Amino acid sequence: MKVIKVAASVLKVNDTIALENQAAFRDNNVFVVNVMGSPGAGKTSLLLRTIEALKDNIRIGVIEGDIATSHDAELIQATGVPVVQINTEGACHLDAMMIKMALTHFNLAEIDLLFIENVGNLVCPAGFRLGENARVVVSSVPEGDDKPKKYPGMFRIADGVVLNKIDLLHAFEFNINTFKEDVRRAGELPIFEVSCKTKDGLSVWLDWLGVKKK
Amino acid sequence: MKVIKVAASVLKVNDTIALENQAAFRDNNVFVVNVMGSPGAGKTSLLLRTIEALKDNIRIGVIEGDIATSHDAELIQATGVPVVQINTEGACHLDAMMIKMALTHFNLAEIDLLFIENVGNLVCPAGFRLGENARVVVSSVPEGDDKPKKYPGMFRIADGVVLNKIDLLHAFEFNINTFKEDVRRAGELPIFEVSCKTKDGLSVWLDWLGVKKK
Numbered sequence: 001m002k003v004i005k006v007a008a009s010v011l012k013v014n015d016t017i018a019l020e021n022q023a024a025f026r027d028n029n030v031f032v033v034n035v036m037g038s039p040g041a042g043k044t045s046l047l048l049r050t051i052e053a054l055k056d057n058i059r060i061g062v063i064e065g066d067i068a069t070s071h072d073a074e075l076i077q078a079t080g081v082p083v084v085q086i087n088t089e090g091a092c093h094l095d096a097m098m099i100k101m102a103l104t105h106f107n108l109a110e111i112d113l114l115f116i117e118n119v120g121n122l123v124c125p126a127g128f129r130l131g132e133n134a135r136v137v138v139s140s141v142p143e144g145d146d147k148p149k150k151y152p153g154m155f156r157i158a159d160g161v162v163l164n165k166i167d168l169l170h171a172f173e174f175n176i177n178t179f180k181e182d183v184r185r186a187g188e189l190p191i192f193e194v195s196c197k198t199k200d201g202l203s204v205w206l207d208w209l210g211v212k213k214k
Numbered sequence: 215m216k217v218i219k220v221a222a223s224v225l226k227v228n229d230t231i232a233l234e235n236q237a238a239f240r241d242n243n244v245f246v247v248n249v250m251g252s253p254g255a256g257k258t259s260l261l262l263r264t265i266e267a268l269k270d271n272i273r274i275g276v277i278e279g280d281i282a283t284s285h286d287a288e289l290i291q292a293t294g295v296p297v298v299q300i301n302t303e304g305a306c307h308l309d310a311m312m313i314k315m316a317l318t319h320f321n322l323a324e325i326d327l328l329f330i331e332n333v334g335n336l337v338c339p340a341g342f343r344l345g346e347n348a349r350v351v352v353s354s355v356p357e358g359d360d361k362p363k364k365y366p367g368m369f370r371i372a373d374g375v376v377l378n379k380i381d382l383l384h385a386f387e388f389n390i391n392t393f394k395e396d397v398r399r400a401g402e403l404p405i406f407e408v409s410c411k412t413k414d415g416l417s418v419w420l421d422w423l424g425v426k427k428k
Contacts (some may be wrong), residue, residue: 038253038352039365040357067337068366075400090367092306092337112224121337121366123281140377142356143254150334151253152282153304165356171385 001162014128019095019102021131030061030107031213032116036154037138038147039120042164045196046138046205047115051079053206054113058213061111063102065094072117082106084200087155093124096131113213122147126154129207134212140164145174155186159212163207167195218249221285228342231310235317235345239244241324242364243428246330246350248344249369251352255287255319258286261329261411265293267420272427275325277316278309279333286331307338310345327427336361340368350428354378357386360419362396369400373426376419381409 025032035043044064051060062083064073068087073085084102086094099116106114116132118125137158139147148155155161162181169176176193183189192209194201239246249257258278267273267403272414276297286297298316300308313330320328330346332339349371353361356379362369369375375397383390390407397403408415 022423038334038357039361040354050375066364069360071360071363090337092335119337120252121306123304123335124338140254140353140356142250142382146283146285147253148260149283150280166257168385170357171382211385 003049003213011127014096017100018129018131021096021099023044024108025114025131025133026112030108030111030114032114032130032132032134032210034118034125034135034191035117035138036118036122036125036135037120038122038143040140040203041140042144042196043117043138044075045116045122046162046164046194047073048208049199050115050194051076051081052207053202054209055079055081059110059112061106061114061189063096063099063114063116065117065167067091067119067133071118081170082111092119092121093128094118094130099130107189113209122151122154126157134159134163137177138162138164141166141168141172141174144172145176145179146182148179148186152186155183155189158186158189160190160192161207162192162194164194164196166193166200167198225341225416228310231314232343232345235310236287237345238317238322239345239347244322244325245326245329246344246348247334247341248330248349249352250332250336250339250347250349250372251334252336252354252357255334255354255357256329256353256410257334257352258289260376260408262283262289262293262333263312263410263413263416264297264329264420264423266289266328267416268423269295273324273326275320275328277308277330277400279282279312279331281305281333290336298330302333306333306335307342308332308344311344313344319344327423336365336368346374348373350374350376352376352378353393355380355382355386355388358386359390359414360396369397369403370398372403374404374406374422376406378408378410379414380407380414389424391414392407401414
């Protein structure tokens with residue numbers, strides 16, 4: 001089918017640029033994490049907590065992807081780390097070219113850890129490599145325990161899963177074992193049960209980041 | 215740019231088929247609602263509550279769109295209304311051709327109100343007409359009050375917004391006035407504040423559906 005061929009060729013161009021980004025990151029010794037998840041899962045909150053915990057010891061940078069607004073980027077900027085906002089103006093995911101353009105606004109030699117917060121979307125971002133070292137999916141209790149089952153593509157390509165808002169487990173019919181089993185069906189992934197609100201569970205996530213980075 | 219042209223031509227094909235679907239609906243006097251929203255916003259719960267309230271008086275049918283699983287369709291089927299599951303196998307939205315194929319499994323003459331539950335995604339489904347009469351966005355309190363601002367495309371094309379999980383307003387920093395103002399910036403849309411869990415606010419939504427259908 002014609003459409004699929006076009007998609008394949010778009011992906012091929014994307015992958016070529018992703019490799020260029022990857023080389024730039026490697027040359028500058030930057031560890032890059034692509035953070036994905038549904039709208040409202042808590043991607044920005046996770047970054048804020050992570051920056052708060054690590055910024056005194058690690059030089060962090062952030063690329064914020066949003067369809068519109070610079071709301072999240074402003075929250076990140078308030079922490080003092082360098083941030084670049086990409087507004088996709090409708091596009092449902094970040095692609096490698098957008099990252100390549102954003103990189104011109106950073107001095108990579110001065111960054112150890114770069115977070116890329118993707119557009120809130122549990123589907124499309126999974127298809128686009130950005131040149132990152134790790135892909136993390138943020139899921140959250142209010143979304144329901146069936147997300148790994150219903151959006152397998154995203155969980156399949158992930159290197160780690162953050163389950164956020166666990167302080168609300170009592171308020172929802174959320175079976176954490178079902179969630180975990182379905183994630184594990186997608187792969188042998190670490191699952192970090194956290195609450196960015198209460199800070200519960202964040203240390204395990206931060207340790208993992210530290211180990212991956214080495 | 216080449217990619218954009220391809221997208222435009224895909225959309226043109228989609229619109230042609232959407233018009234065919236629309237004609238089939240009109241000929242059979244079926245009112246069709248395309249229900250969109252983030253993963254876990256409560257689209258299926260809204261349909262279950264709506265079916266429960268209306269099915270004795272109105273002949274309802276449902277098309278369930280999911281990337282994978284038939285979990286939601288099974289929940290709908292248990293209510294006794296006819297349901298067809300579309301598994302998009304990775305695709306991030308329903309398109310008019312998928313609906314056209316699904317329609318071959320319904321007798322439209324025996325349906326008054328058809329719900330199409332789109333893939334959980336606050337971005338892509340907004341770009342694809344299906345032949346529906348009304349487009350409804352389901353948003354939910356745990357997602358945060360900034361969704362209309364950050365995903366304006368979806369709210370701009372909507373005919374109505376359901377804000378679900380209002381029973382959890384106390385548990386989140388959710389400014390309902392901000393949410394409403396930003397929705398209104400997208401258009402003069404009715405906003406239904408509901409809880410599918412406690413059934414709060416559902417009657418206003420049901421009344422609106424009844425009036426639109428006439």
